[in-house]
Amino acid sequence: MHKRSNEPIVWSLFGAGGVVVAYSMPVFILITGIAVPMGIVSADVLAYDRLAGFAAGWFGKLFLLVIISLPLWQSVHRIFLSLHDFGITGGEVFFRVVLYGAALWGTLLPLYLLIGM
Amino acid sequence: MSTRKPYVRPMTGWWLKNPVYIRYILRESTAVFVGIYAVILLIGLIRLSSGEAAWNGWIDAMRSPGAILFHCVALGAAVYHAITWFAVAPKVMPPLYFKGEKVPVEKLVTAQYILAGVIYLVLLGLILWS
Numbered sequence: 058m059h060k061r062s063n064e065p066i067v068w069s070l071f072g073a074g075g076v077v078v079a080y081s082m083p084v085f086i087l088i089t090g091i092a093v094p095m096g097i098v099s100a101d102v103l104a105y106d107r108l109a110g111f112a113a114g115w116f117g118k119l120f121l122l123v124i125i126s127l128p129l130w131q132s133v134h135r136i137f138l139s140l141h142d143f144g145i146t147g148g149e150v151f152f153r154v155v156l157y158g159a160a161l162w163g164t165l166l167p168l169y170l171l172i173g174m
Numbered sequence: 175m176s177t178r179k180p181y182v183r184p185m186t187g188w189w190l191k192n193p194v195y196i197r198y199i200l201r202e203s204t205a206v207f208v209g210i211y212a213v214i215l216l217i218g219l220i221r222l223s224s225g226e227a228a229w230n231g232w233i234d235a236m237r238s239p240g241a242i243l244f245h246c247v248a249l250g251a252a253v254y255h256a257i258t259w260f261a262v263a264p265k266v267m268p269p270l271y272f273k274g275e276k277v278p279v280e281k282l283v284t285a286q287y288i289l290a291g292v293i294y295l296v297l298l299g300l301i302l303w304s
Contacts (some may be wrong), residue, residue, distance in 0.1 A: 077209050079256035080290055084297045086211060086252055090245025095237040102301060103233060105226040125215045132209030139202040144185055163216055170223045
C-alpha cells in the first residue's frame with residue numbers, strides 16, 4: 058500500500074499558525090510582555106477575574122487554544138526544517154518526535170486545562 | 175572499519191555570505207521566539223487554571239528585566255515574521271482574480287498590511303477598553 062505523507066496536516070497547522078502569529082502575536086507580546094510589566098497600561102487589563110472569566114466561556118476557550126497551540130505548530134515546523142541549515146543532518150526521527158511531540162503536548166494540555174476551567 | 179575519509183566541504187557560516195541568506199535565517203529564527211512566547215502563554219494558562227495567587231505570580235515573573243528584554247526582542251521577531259509572511263503569502267496561494275484580471279502581488283501585500291492594522295487595533299481596543 059502506498060504510504061501516505063503526514064506533510065499536508067503538519068503544513069496546514071504551520072500555515073494556520075503563521076497566520077495567527079502574523080495577525081495577532083505582536084499585540085499579545087506588547088500587552089503581556091511589555092505594556093503591563095512596565096506599567097505603561099494598568100495591570101487590571103490582565104486581572105485574574107477578567108482572564109478567568111474569559112477562559113470560562115466557550116469563545117475564550119477556543120481563542121486561548123488557538124493563540125497558544127497554532128503558533129507552537131508554526132514554530133516547531135519551521136525549526137525542524139531549519140535543522141539542516143545549521144548542519145544538523147541526522148536524527149530526523151528523533152527531532153520529529155521531540156518537536157512535533159512538543160506541539161502536540163502544547164495542544165492537548167491547554168485543551169484539557171480549558172475544558173476544566 | 176572503513177579507512178575511506180571523504181572530503182566534506184565545511185558549511186559553517188554559509189548563511190553569512192549573502193544578504194539574502196541572512197534574511198532567510200533571520201526569518202526562520204523568528205520561529206524560536208514564537209515558540210518560546212507560546213510556551214510562556216501556555217505556562218500562563220497553567221497558572222491561570224491554578225487560581226489567583228498562581229496567576230499573579232506569572233504576572234510578577236513577566237516584570238523581571240530579563241523577561242521584558244526577551245519580550246522586546248520577541249516583539250521584533252513577531253513583526254519581522256508578519257512582514258515576511260505577508261510578502262510570501264500571495265506567492266504560495268492560488269492567484270486571485272478581480273473583474274477577470276489577476277490581482278497583482280503588491281496589492282495583495284498592501285491588503286494584508288491594512289487587514290493586520292485593523293486586527294491589531296481591534297485587539298488592542300478589546301484588551302484595553304472593554
